[in-house]
Amino acid sequence: MDELDAAILRELQSDARKTNRDVAAAVGISPTTALERTRALRARGVIRGARLDLDLAAIGRGVQALVAVRIRPPSRDVIESFRDWAAALPQTLGVFVTSGSEDFILHVAVGSNDDLYAFVIDELTLRREVADVRTSIVYEHLQNRSVLPVGR
Amino acid sequence: MDELDAAILRELQSDARKTNRDVAAAVGISPTTALERTRALRARGVIRGARLDLDLAAIGRGVQALVAVRIRPPSRDVIESFRDWAAALPQTLGVFVTSGSEDFILHVAVGSNDDLYAFVIDELTLRREVADVRTSIVYEHLQNRSVLPVGR
DNA sequence: CGTGAAAATTTGCGGAT
């Protein structure tokens, strides 16, 4: 994990579909070396894959929310089964398993406020382990394009 | 936005670096048509780009947290300037601008608990508009690989 | 880590349904 690897990650984070040739040119090495490094990063698990960045509003999922959920009892079995259930829901973008006063924060995207309401009261609260739910609408979700290694 | 577009998005979400040829084969159309559709989706803004999925622990950022922040006063100027500042921090993965009892939820990744503590007390609370901070450690963050259009 | 050649993919154009 040297300076060269970091530079390759920086390039691919700006656009994960950048061609190997472009990455090599930007970093200042040959395409072959860039390819070898990138493959090694993938083999070592540093690069897990590439995700599409979609306009959620354009696909009819323009309403986002964070739903804090408290689970009772918070035993391993109950936590893990709720986690897997929540992560597989079509409304779910992501699931944070957290410490603090809540056990989960669900990041969901739905089509409308009605869909959100239905999600919370028809799906979530029907589960017996759900002791408490607190919903916050997400007005905006910004994501950082560059997540660099080590200390900044 | 028909069934074909949805199928293409489904394929590219499973791996945003999939070749156009593979996408076409999986969807059952010619590479030419697949390319044309994919470009149209990009031109219409449905596809915004592709992001790398990194193993944060492998780049020395293995400690994640959600930091709920309350801002005073919550006027547009103050909100927007805090938002832009927070989104640009190297520790920040994402910024949620929310309704509810907090104004922001910051998703951050740092190297250690010490770094997290330093982030919160040395960076966040130094800003005068930050009225309240509540930090939750993220034990695990699952993300959904398939975000499908419309009503599931 | 680079060079050069071979294989695979992307991509634009003309034509078919």
Next chain:
DNA sequence: ATCCGCAAATTTTCACG
């Protein structure tokens, strides 16, 4: 209007130094 086949241009990929 949408989709496909073909061939050129670009890119990936590998054996070798």
